[in-house]
Amino acid sequence: MHLTHDDLVLHYYGESAAEAARIDAHLASCGDCRQALYRLQRTLALVDTSAEGEPAPGYEATMWARIQDQLDTPLPWWRRLLSTGTARWAVAASTAAVAGVAFYAGWQARDLSVVPASGGSPATVASGTASPEATRERVLALEIGDHLDRAQFMLAEVANGDDDTASLAAERQRASDLVATNRLVRQTAALAGDESLDGLLDDLERTLVDIANAPDDLTADDWRALRARLDTQGLLFRLRVLADERRAGQSPVNPRPKGKTS
Amino acid sequence: MPANGFRPPPSNSPMHESDQAAIAAVSAGDPHAFRVLVDRHGRYLHRVAYRLTGDHSDAEDVVQEAFLKAYRQLGRFEARADLRTWLHKIAVNCAIDFIRARKTRAMPSAVEDLDTLDGGDTPMAQPPSPDRQLLSTEIGERVAESLQRLTPLERAAFMLRHLEGRSIDEIGTSLGLRTEAAKHSVFRAVKKMRVALEPLVDARHGE
Numbered sequence: 068m069h070l071t072h073d074d075l076v077l078h079y080y081g082e083s084a085a086e087a088a089r090i091d092a093h094l095a096s097c098g099d100c101r102q103a104l105y106r107l108q109r110t111l112a113l114v115d116t117s118a119e120g121e122p123a124p125g126y127e128a129t130m131w132a133r134i135q136d137q138l139d140t141p142l143p144w145w146r147r148l149l150s151t152g153t154a155r156w157a158v159a160a161s162t163a164a165v166a167g168v169a170f171y172a173g174w175q176a177r178d179l180s181v182v183p184a185s186g187g188s189p190a191t192v193a194s195g196t197a198s199p200e201a202t203r204e205r206v207l208a209l210e211i212g213d214h215l216d217r218a219q220f221m222l223a224e225v226a227n228g229d230d231d232t233a234s235l236a237a238e239r240q241r242a243s244d245l246v247a248t249n250r251l252v253r254q255t256a257a258l259a260g261d262e263s264l265d266g267l268l269d270d271l272e273r274t275l276v277d278i279a280n281a282p283d284d285l286t287a288d289d290w291r292a293l294r295a296r297l298d299t300q301g302l303l304f305r306l307r308v309l310a311d312e313r314r315a316g317q318s319p320v321n322p323r324p325k326g327k328t329s
Numbered sequence: 330m331p332a333n334g335f336r337p338p339p340s341n342s343p344m345h346e347s348d349q350a351a352i353a354a355v356s357a358g359d360p361h362a363f364r365v366l367v368d369r370h371g372r373y374l375h376r377v378a379y380r381l382t383g384d385h386s387d388a389e390d391v392v393q394e395a396f397l398k399a400y401r402q403l404g405r406f407e408a409r410a411d412l413r414t415w416l417h418k419i420a421v422n423c424a425i426d427f428i429r430a431r432k433t434r435a436m437p438s439a440v441e442d443l444d445t446l447d448g449g450d451t452p453m454a455q456p457p458s459p460d461r462q463l464l465s466t467e468i469g470e471r472v473a474e475s476l477q478r479l480t481p482l483e484r485a486a487f488m489l490r491h492l493e494g495r496s497i498d499e500i501g502t503s504l505g506l507r508t509e510a511a512k513h514s515v516f517r518a519v520k521k522m523r524v525a526l527e528p529l530v531d532a533r534h535g536e
C-alpha cells in the first residue's frame with residue numbers, strides 16, 4: 068500500500084515518530100511515493116513565496132498612533148482581557164459569598180509583610196474608615212495581586228534556573244503552598260464569572276501541581292521539559308503582565324463606583 | 330525545510346545600533362524613542378501576525394498588543410539577544426492568544442468536528458490554469474489566494490507548523506486543541522494547498 072497524504076505530511080515535517088521506519092522503508096522502495104513526496108516538497112516551498120500580509124504604506128505611523136498614548140499609562144491589555152470582568156469582580160467581592168469569605172479569612176491569617184506598597188498598608192486598610200464591603204474588596208485585590216506576585220517570582224526562578232534538579236525540593240514546597248492559595252483565588256474568579264482570569268489560574272494550577280508532584284528522581288531532561296512548558300504556555304509572560312498592571316495601580320479588582328451599594 | 334524570509338534571523342546576529350539606542354532611551358524614561366522600534370520592525374511583525382491570523386485588521390490588533398507587551402517587558406530584554414527574534418516571539422504569542430480567544434468566541438464546536446471530516450469536502454476554487462508561464466509574483470498571489478481558503482484554525486495550525494517550526498504537540502497546547510485535532514488541521518491545510526498549488530509545481534517543472 069502506498070503512503071497516505073498524512074504519512075507524507077508527517078514525514079515532511081519530521082513528525083512521523085513511530086511510523087518513521089515504515090515510511091522510510093516504503094520511500095526507499097517506491098518511486099511513486101518518492102515522486103509524491105517531491106511534489107509535496109515543491110508545493111510547500113511555494114508557500115514561502117507568498118506575497119500576502121504586506122501592510123499598507125504608512126503602516127508605521129498608523130501603528131505608532133495606536134500605541135503612543137498607551138505608553139505612558141501602561142497595561143490596558145489585561146484590562147481588556149478582563150473586559151467586563153471588573154464589574155463582576157466587584158459583585159463577587161461584595162456579596163460575601165462562600166469563596167470570598169473563605170478567601171478573606173485566609174488572608175487575615177497570613178503574613179502581611181509582602182503586600183506591595185502600591186496598595187497602601189494593609190493594617191490601615193483593615194482598620195480604616197471605609198465601609199466593610201469596600202475594605203473587603205480592597206483586601207481581595209491585594210490578596211490576588213500578592214498571590215500572582217508570588218507565583219510569578221516562583222515560576223521565574225524555575226524558568227531561569229539551571230538544569231540542575233537540586234533546586235527542585237525547595238520549589239516543590241513553594242509550589243505546593245501556592246496551589247492551595249491558587250484554588251481559593253480561582254474559586255473567587257469563577258464566582259465572579261471571570262473566565263479569562265480563571266483560565267490563567269487554571270493553567271497556573273496545573274503547572275504548580277506538576278512541580279509540587281515532581282518525583283525525587285526527576286531527570287534533568289524532565290526538569291528542562293517542565294520548565295520549557297512555562298514558555299510554551301506563555302504562563303510566566305501572562306502573569307507578569309497582570310502583576311505589572313497591578314503594580315501600576317490597576318488592580319484586578321476595581322473599587323466599586325462611588326454611590327453604588329451592594 | 331525551505332528557507333524563507335519570515336523566520337527570525339539567527340539569534341546571535343548583532344543588534345542594530347538604532348535598536349540599542351532606542352531601548353536605552355526608553356529605559357531612561359523617553360517613551361517616544363520606542364517609535365524607532367515600531368518603524369524598524371512593525372511591517373515585519375505585521376506579516377508574521379497576518380500569516381497566523383489571515384486578516385489585516387486582526388494582525389494590526391496583534392501587532393499593537395505585541396508592541397505594548399514589548400514596551401512593558403523591555404527591561405527584561407537581554408541585550409545580547411536579537412531584538413527582532415524577541416519581538417517575533419512576542420508577536421506569535423499574542424497571535425496565539427488572539428486566535429484562542431477568537432476560537433472560544435466564534436467556533437465552539439468547529440474543533441470537535443475536525444476528526445470526522447476528511448478534507449476535500451470544502452469547496453475549492455478551480456485549480457489555477459497551468460498552461461501559461463507564471464511570474465513569481467503571480468505565484469505569490471496564487472499562494473496567498475490558496476491560503477485564504479483555509480479556515481482560521483487550519484491557517485493558524487499550518488503556519489505554526491510550517492513557518493514557526495512548532496511541533497504538532499506544541500500547536501495543540503498553544504491553541505487549546507487535542508493533538509489529534511491539531512494534526513488534522515495541519516493535514517487538511519496541506520491537502521488544500523496541494524490541490525491549489527500542485528498544478529503550478531507541475532507547470533514549472535515541465536518547462
Ligand SMILES: [Zn+2]
Pocket residue numbers: 068069070093097098099100101
Ligand atoms: Zn508507494
